[in-house]
Amino acid sequence: MKILIVDDEKELSSSIMAYLKSENYFCEIAQNVQTALRYTEMYNYDCILLDISLPDGNGLTVLKNLKADKKTDGVIIISANNSVDDRVAGLNLGADDYLPKPFHLSELSARIAAVIRRRNFDGNNIILLNEIAVDTTAKTVSINNNIAELTRKEYDLLLYLMVNKNKVISKNAIAEHLSGNCDNGFDNFDFIYAHIKNLKKKMQQMGCADYIKSIYGMGYKFEI
Amino acid sequence: MFSYMIYASVLLLASIPVLYFSIQKIIAEDVDEQLILQKNKLINKLANEPSFSNFVQKLQPHVLIEKAGGNILIKDSFYTVEIYDSVVKEVEPYRMLKSYFHFQENNYRIQISDSLVDAVDLKESIVKIVGIILLLMVTGLIIINRFISSNLWKPFHETIKKLKNHSIENDTTLDLKKTSITEFAALNDTLTAMAGRNQKIFQSQKQFTENASHEMQTPLAVLQAKIDLLMQTNPVTPQQAAIIMDIENVNQRMNRLNKNLLLLTKIDNDQFGEKEDIHLAAMLEKSVEQYEFTALQKNIIVEINVEQNKKITANKTFIEIMIGNLLSNAIKYNIYKGKINISLTSHAIIFCNTGKNKPLNATTIFERFYKETSDSNSIGLGLQIAKKIATGNGLNIKYEFIDDLHCFTISFLPT
Numbered sequence: 001m002k003i004l005i006v007d008d009e010k011e012l013s014s015s016i017m018a019y020l021k022s023e024n025y026f027c028e029i030a031q032n033v034q035t036a037l038r039y040t041e042m043y044n045y046d047c048i049l050l051d052i053s054l055p056d057g058n059g060l061t062v063l064k065n066l067k068a069d070k071k072t073d074g075v076i077i078i079s080a081n082n083s084v085d086d087r088v089a090g091l092n093l094g095a096d097d098y099l100p101k102p103f104h105l106s107e108l109s110a111r112i113a114a115v116i117r118r119r120n121f122d123g124n125n126i127i128l129l130n131e132i133a134v135d136t137t138a139k140t141v142s143i144n145n146n147i148a149e150l151t152r153k154e155y156d157l158l159l160y161l162m163v164n165k166n167k168v169i170s171k172n173a174i175a176e177h178l179s180g181n182c183d184n185g186f187d188n189f190d191f192i193y194a195h196i197k198n199l200k201k202k203m204q205q206m207g208c209a210d211y212i213k214s215i216y217g218m219g220y221k222f223e224i
Numbered sequence: 225m226f227s228y229m230i231y232a233s234v235l236l237l238a239s240i241p242v243l244y245f246s247i248q249k250i251i252a253e254d255v256d257e258q259l260i261l262q263k264n265k266l267i268n269k270l271a272n273e274p275s276f277s278n279f280v281q282k283l284q285p286h287v288l289i290e291k292a293g294g295n296i297l298i299k300d301s302f303y304t305v306e307i308y309d310s311v312v313k314e315v316e317p318y319r320m321l322k323s324y325f326h327f328q329e330n331n332y333r334i335q336i337s338d339s340l341v342d343a344v345d346l347k348e349s350i351v352k353i354v355g356i357i358l359l360l361m362v363t364g365l366i367i368i369n370r371f372i373s374s375n376l377w378k379p380f381h382e383t384i385k386k387l388k389n390h391s392i393e394n395d396t397t398l399d400l401k402k403t404s405i406t407e408f409a410a411l412n413d414t415l416t417a418m419a420g421r422n423q424k425i426f427q428s429q430k431q432f433t434e435n436a437s438h439e440m441q442t443p444l445a446v447l448q449a450k451i452d453l454l455m456q457t458n459p460v461t462p463q464q465a466a467i468i469m470d471i472e473n474v475n476q477r478m479n480r481l482n483k484n485l486l487l488l489t490k491i492d493n494d495q496f497g498e499k500e501d502i503h504l505a506a507m508l509e510k511s512v513e514q515y516e517f518t519a520l521q522k523n524i525i526v527e528i529n530v531e532q533n534k535k536i537t538a539n540k541t542f543i544e545i546m547i548g549n550l551l552s553n554a555i556k557y558n559i560y561k562g563k564i565n566i567s568l569t570s571h572a573i574i575f576c577n578t579g580k581n582k583p584l585n586a587t588t589i590f591e592r593f594y595k596e597t598s599d600s601n602s603i604g605l606g607l608q609i610a611k612k613i614a615t616g617n618g619l620n621i622k623y624e625f626i627d628d629l630h631c632f633t634i635s636f637l638p639t
Contacts, residue, residue: 009442019456080441083496101446104477105452151535153517168455170469172476179517191521216465218455218472 002081003027003030006036007051019105030156033057037043047074063093074115113163154199161222230267259321292333345603379403434489491612511547525563532570538617546613549606550575573633583625
């Protein structure tokens with residue numbers, strides 16, 4: 001899978017690259033609009049992470065160019081300017097998603113995976129990890145070919161952990177991902193523990209190995 | 225204006241006795257001269273008269289000549305006497321001249337009287353005249369003053385009105401009318417310059433806050449990414465994990481703080497964007513659904529009671545944020561197994577929640593960075609944001625403590 005990171009902040013791009021590399025993504029970095037345009041004209045990417053304010057212009061130019069060339073690269077706008085106007089403009093131009101900075105790398109990774117799945121038109125939307133098969137179209141989970149009875153939150157949680165497999169995901173990141181809002185903070189993370197416990201129980205009852213590990217109270221990891 | 229009238233009235237009233245006495249004096253002097261003249265005429269006439277007794281008989285009633293014995297006073301003497309006038313049936317003041325003369329070896333006394341102006345009449349006339357003058361003057365002053373204030377002070381009042389309506393937060397310049405009055409023109413020029421300066425300072429301060437929060441987003445994003453990467457390092461000891469977790473939590477707080485500051489500056493900058501019709505009942509339901517997950521953690525029961533499906537025209541995103549902030553506060557400061565009642569009536573949205581059993585300070589809670597608790601999860605911007613959004617959209621927000629419930633009421637303005 002090829003990813004293009006268009007962002008002028010080197011430290012951020014390199015961190016994203018480091019995180020995604022271990023998930024078998026091949027990343028390239030463009031620090032300005034000109035480089036981004038050159039890259040997108042030469043190659044096709046599965047997903048482009050696009051910052052809007054770049055030193056030599058607006059990142060949306062790259063998006064417009066892609067659409068004009070009828071390219072089907074997935075685009076996620078990552079912007080420091082979390083304004084409604086930017087979001088609407090980006091989505092209207094055909095961006096697949098909008099992720100305001102700052103974000104958790106695990107969240108970014110989940111969004112990238114979702115964009116790539118949606119762009120994958122051959123209907124194969126099943127994530128397979130050993131005995132676990134997640135059908136992202138039907139939103140169902142099968143373990144050893146039996147459908148698991150998971151709640152919506154448990155499904156979301158499992159999918160989030162699986163697309164970030166072998167990565168420690170902080171409780172904050174999980175809480176934000178599950179609640180869908182992050183502006184108000186959380187009193188405690190007991191509810192995550194409860195969800196994880198229920199999920200693990202259900203999976204183990206169906207003969208699934210114990211993949212979900214707690215890492216010193218820091219977060220959880222789907223280890224495979 | 226008032227002091228002018230008092231001064232004029234005092235002056236006029238003081239003139240009444242002065243006028244009275246001086247007029248009386250002038251009249252008396254005049255009458256005295258007349259009397260002396262009359263006396264001399266009579267004495268001269270008498271000299272050519274053959275018969276004294278005949279002459280005396282023909283005299284007018286106000287003249288009296290009689291023989292005087294003994295000492296003769298050469299000097300004329302005047303008296304003012306009150307005599308009953310049978311014609312007008314009133315006691316009238318008279319001036320009387322008493323004099324003595326020598327005639328045909330006899331001494332005679334002559335007494336001539338003439339009526340004076342009645343003092344009461346004089347007083348009455350003076351008071352009447354002065355009264356009329358006073359009345360004319362006061363009405364005249366009022367009319368002139370009205371005229372002056374409506375014309376001369378017109379530009380001044382216009383300036384005051386403009387100043388009252390002027391807000392430093394608005395981008396509109398203070399547009400004061402041109403005036404021909406030099407002092408007011410100078411005042412207007414100074415005010416315009418001052419307002420312009422203040423606006424510039426305010427704008428640059430707002431711009432600074434916005435830029436600062438905006439610029440902060442990138443380093444915060446880098447920090448977040450680095451923390452996420454740090455978590456992936458292997459091996460991580462339990463101590464390191466605890467420290468990483470603490471850094472992560474603090475960073476999260478900083479992110480929220482910064483996001484809210486940015487939002488606040490956007491509201492301050494009046495960036496309310498497009499307005500549209502909002503069905504509040506649907507929006508409330510959607511918000512409650514969004515926070516259902518958070519509410520569930522504390523086993524809080526949320527009830528929505530829609531009395532009237534009210535529709536307002538405002539910016540949807542901001543109203544969503546306002547409702548979200550109030551709802552999230554109602555959850556955050558609630559007790560375990562508490563409840564939240566949301567009512568939508570024709571005139572207000574009311575959020576009532578259980579919580580601490582004592583009222584909050586109704587004014588300070590809406591202030592920036594005000595915190596009721598030392599809870600590190602609380603930033604102290606949520607209610608100010610809610611209030612600014614409400615005010616910016618023509619809504620009013622207030623806090624009350626009713627029946628052990630913390631209630632926030634967002635009332636719609638009467639349309």
